Amino acid sequence: MMPIVLISLVSLITIVFAVVLVPYNLKRKHIIRCARSATNEQLEAIYSNIECLGSVESTCAALARTNSRTGHDDEWKIPIPPYVETWGGRTIVLKGPEREVFEFSPEKADKAVLNGCVYRLVPVPRNLTKSGKPRNQFSPNKYVAENPALLNALGDVCAKYPAELLSVLFNPGIETFEFDSTFQARIGGSVSWVQDAEFPNCPLCKKRMVTIMQIPGGLMPGKSPDGMFYFFGCAKHQDEAKTVVQFT
Numbered sequence: 001m002m003p004i005v006l007i008s009l010v011s012l013i014t015i016v017f018a019v020v021l022v023p024y025n026l027k028r029k030h031i032i033r034c035a036r037s038a039t040n041e042q043l044e045a046i047y048s049n050i051e052c053l054g055s056v057e058s059t060c061a062a063l064a065r066t067n068s069r070t071g072h073d074d075e076w077k078i079p080i081p082p083y084v085e086t087w088g089g090r091t092i093v094l095k096g097p098e099r100e101v102f103e104f105s106p107e108k109a110d111k112a113v114l115n116g117c118v119y120r121l122v123p124v125p126r127n128l129t130k131s132g133k134p135r136n137q138f139s140p141n142k143y144v145a146e147n148p149a150l151l152n153a154l155g156d157v158c159a160k161y162p163a164e165l166l167s168v169l170f171n172p173g174i175e176t177f178e179f180d181s182t183f184q185a186r187i188g189g190s191v192s193w194v195q196d197a198e199f200p201n202c203p204l205c206k207k208r209m210v211t212i213m214q215i216p217g218g219l220m221p222g223k224s225p226d227g228m229f230y231f232f233g234c235a236k237h238q239d240e241a242k243t244v245v246q247f248t
């Protein structure tokens with residue numbers, strides 16, 4: 001009796017593997033190959049299309065993939081775009097030899113570079129809700145629905161899976177075509193917690209600190225895709241800033 005049960009179980013696992021996992025992985029690899037072969041012009045056509053979305057001005061940026069490298073693998077710096085409230089114009093770097101904590105740098109950066117890879121800072125579309133409150137639209141799936149020109153630009157890079165390509169571009173922390181906000185690199189706006197919310201308090205005024213940035217572990221030096229690195233500050237005491245790390 002036992003061998004039959006065992007053989008059935010092995011067959012079932014093999015069928016699941018062949019029917020579900022293999023096609024999923026082939027699709028994933030195809031989209032990633034397309035993303036890696038995109039030219040700067042093709043990616044710029046995609047990102048500039050997203051800049052036109054949103055009914056109110058953006059206050060937050062997302063880091064999206066490019067295929068440019070600086071040639072210095074240990075280079076890591078993020079300029080905060082001017083439209084990000086309070087922190088716009090500053091540059092974030094990694095502190096000390098451990099390089100696990102963020103800090104502001106007096107040196108200005110002209111582009112976002114993480115581990116030698118260049119990222120495009122894309123303003124996150126912001127719309128008014130029915131009650132008139134502005135809200136950031138982080139999910140790239142929504143961008144495509146609102147914008148046929150964007151779909152064309154994506155189709156230029158990946159004709160078969162244009163919408164999924166956008167998720168790959170906006171999920172630089174991991175190679176998946178299913179968008180997950182906990183793998184998004186974000187400047188300003190709100191954070192996407194991996195665990196329960198853990199806002200630090202300002203050591204001077206004791207008030208809850210506000211979001212400066214979230215960076216997935218996969219974009220930190222030598223880190224695995226696990227975890228998220230958050231950076232918070234106090235609008236009143238702008239030299240006080242704290243890094244919080246959470247793991248799944």
Ligand SMILES: [Zn+2]
Pocket residue numbers: 202203204205206207234235236237240
């Ligand atoms: Zn304070």
